Amino acid sequence: MRCPVCEAFDATLFMRLKEGDYWRCDICMATFIDPRQHPTLEAERAEYQLHQNQACDDAYRRFLLRLAEPLIRQLPAGCQGLDFGCGPGPVLAQIMREAGHSMSLFDPVFYPDDAALARQYDFITCTEVIEHFHRPASEFARLDGLLRPGGCLALMTCFQTDDDRFAAWHYRRDPTHVVFYREATIRHLARHYGWACEIPVRNVALLHKAEGASRADGHDAKRRCG
Numbered sequence: 001m002r003c004p005v006c007e008a009f010d011a012t013l014f015m016r017l018k019e020g021d022y023w024r025c026d027i028c029m030a031t032f033i034d035p036r037q038h039p040t041l042e043a044e045r046a047e048y049q050l051h052q053n054q055a056c057d058d059a060y061r062r063f064l065l066r067l068a069e070p071l072i073r074q075l076p077a078g079c080q081g082l083d084f085g086c087g088p089g090p091v092l093a094q095i096m097r098e099a100g101h102s103m104s105l106f107d108p109v110f111y112p113d114d115a116a117l118a119r120q121y122d123f124i125t126c127t128e129v130i131e132h133f134h135r136p137a138s139e140f141a142r143l144d145g146l147l148r149p150g151g152c153l154a155l156m157t158c159f160q161t162d163d164d165r166f167a168a169w170h171y172r173r174d175p176t177h178v179v180f181y182r183e184a185t186i187r188h189l190a191r192h193y194g195w196a197c198e199i200p201v202r203n204v205a206l207l208h209k210a211e212g213a214s215r216a217d218g219h220d221a222k223r224r225c226g
Helices: 041-048 058-074 091-098 136-146 183-193
Strands: 011-017 020-025 031-033 080-084 102-106 121-127 147-156 196-198 204-208
Touching (some): 058 121, 058 147, 091 102, 121 136, 136 183, 183 204
Parallel strands (some): 080 102
């Protein structure tokens, strides 16, 4: 099986469960459901409509601050950012605007604004997004292309750590989560793109693009991003 994250032909069957067959890449250590068992776009859309993430929810804001605070500390004033896969309630974009940064939004289901993908940004946020990617290699290439040299890609996802608990893991049981990343997976991606990788807190990665890096060719992302 080809790994959808690093595209190496080194994935082997990891676990077979009633929800589907899960594979593990021996190169980047990603775990992913068999692509033939991905949910349909209609099923994904129905699941996303169940999410209740509101700006007035203090617990949700505190959750997002785990990424926002270390990112804000590193940004100069007045940066331009993109919340990629922002979902129906772009609370993180609001937090970043409150910190003095301008924000664009993109989400193929809730904010399908292609104009937002026609420019580059000082930083890009992806909170609870990358686990939804059906074609992660193409999506990371797109994100690299959207990021200006010297910019920062800020990711939040629940890192997979304990194989013995994978079957019962709440994160796996979300039917729209199709790829699971270890910290080693994120560091592998960073090496591939030449990003400097920082893990400021658990489940958060800040990936810094080199100052002299050139824009990469992006790829279309037709599926839900977060």
